[in-house]
Amino acid sequence: MNSIQTQIAENLKQIRKLRGYSYDQLASLTGVSKGMLSQIEKGESSPTVNTLWKIANGLQVSFSSLVEENKPSVSVIRLHEKSAVMENGEQFQVYPYFPFDSSKKFEIYFIEMKPGCIHTSDRHHGSVEEYVLVCEGEAKVSITEESYLLKKGDSMKFQAAHSHTYANETNQITSFYLLIYYS
Structure with a gap:
């Protein structure tokens, strides 16, 4: 699995879990099949740009939020x-x-x-x-x-x-x- 595919998988899974969506709910919102969504999250499928746009639009997030690297897991504010x-x-x-x-x-x-x-x-x-x-x-x-x-x-x-x-x-x-x- 290449790094962009891994990043997409991690970001999609994080957004879906944060919002508490099942694959059925996410499929309904995005117009992407639950099988495809599952494959993307597991890193078994490399989604097309069109598919990523459908997911971003359905979730009402930016396209880049699906492909960008995660920020550091620790932030210290002084x-x-x-x-x-x-x-x-x-x-x-x-x-x-x-x-x-x-x-x-x-x-x-x-x-x-x-x-x-x-x-x-x-x-x-x-x-x-x-x-x-x-x-x-x-x-x-x-x-x-x-x-x-x-x-x-x-x-x-x-x-x-x-x-x-x-x-x-x-x-x-x-x-x-x-x-x-x-x-």
């Missing part, structure tokens, strides 16, 4: 090497750790809020969930009429269909991870 996006006179600092990836449908940020900081986030369009995991301090999260106080080690998730506010009402820095999931 806070001191990241630049923050700042707001509110540097009161609210957002460090993008893992940017949005359409195949994974999420992004992760590390956020620091100085004492007294209040940040309001507009509602997100579509079906979006936010996950908050507090590292240090306390974060008050307000969604519509409800408020939730999260302390170190606490976490929450919520539908981000309404505007929501993050507040640090303490006299110390609050930090938390924010995962945004786009279903």
Whole structure:
């Protein structure tokens, strides 16, 4: 099996399993027979460009995502090497750790809020969930009429269909991870 054939096999299998598709479901989406899809994943068949385009279109991924080499399996992110996006006179600092990836449908940020900081986030369009995991301090999260106080080690998730506010009402820095999931 040549390297491009191996890469296609690995990428297709990874995408299919990540999305939880059976061969029948994938065949229905792509118009490629389940037998051919199985052979491609096992590296027993070298698909044509036309077949790869059918698969890419059916999965709604780029053609190159099927043929490109996998990225390293380990990525180390160091806070001191990241630049923050700042707001509110540097009161609210957002460090993008893992940017949005359409195949994974999420992004992760590390956020620091100085004492007294209040940040309001507009509602997100579509079906979006936010996950908050507090590292240090306390974060008050307000969604519509409800408020939730999260302390170190606490976490929450919520539908981000309404505007929501993050507040640090303490006299110390609050930090938390924010995962945004786009279903």
